[in-house]
Amino acid sequence: MEQFAPMKRSKDGQPVRYLVVDDSVFARKNLARMIETFGGQVAGEAGDGVTAITEYVRLKPDIVLMDITMPQMEGIEAAEKIVQQHPEARIVMVSSVGYQENIVAALQRGARHFVQKPVKPEVLYEVIKYVMGEDGTAAHAATAGN
């Protein structure tokens, strides 16, 4: 898998911490491998929306990667609940169901961005850079894949 310029938190130079939420272990592992190539750290994982909320409170990650179709509580509802309590939360929806209605609903309810599965690492990297904004810095001013 290709490597990317490591992305760090601007405030302390530490790796960006992620909470990965997906009911598929396979999908979580794939995302975790991508996060590694971004120089990030998986702070925690969750398999449904309810667990995502409790894990967010416990871990306070820099970024949440959130699936939509999940048992118990779907991703958009979980994102909304997290953002209501923590407006600073940066949530990126990652789903194979990427129709406009779904994207708009996710963004209206607090998600910062949307990435359609199957996830291309270079796309996710750029989205994370965008969502982190000034709170994140790439080690070099390199483009993805360098």
Next chain:
Amino acid sequence: MKMQLIQPFINAADAVLAQGLQCPTSIANLSMEQEAYRRKGVAALIWVTGDIEGRIVIDLDPETAVRVASRFAGNDLPESDELVRETVCELANLVIGNAVTSLNDQGFHFRVHPPVLHTSEHGPKSSEDTEALVMCFETCVGNVFLNIALRHNACRQLERAAAVGHQEI
């Protein structure tokens, strides 16, 4: 079953497999069946409800599932029952999610339910209005079977259109 409903699934399976496996795919076999579904390997079943109702099954043998998982992950993965199950379910998610995206953009509204493993040998028998389309995709790592049985729920779409019209008055 209308081609309008089927084509997005063919396109999505082709795109997801070709992108994930990094190799071309082709449809080796395509048939319509009214017989009960018969599982070939490890199968994941996803129900959709709404303007379109029915189920889609993705089915592959365990060895193919491990090779698919390894290709998607970018490195060789050891075979395990969990990996096989997860791969089949996630593949179903990806194909159906992408197909649903395309159908929704055409104006169909529905809900996709999380995948469940289809463990019994046989599945529900298709009916006259939900005849199943069975496809075999040949890939560089083995065959992937797709079994689609959907029907257009015209009443629901009319009800929704009427509700919208009522709101606009």
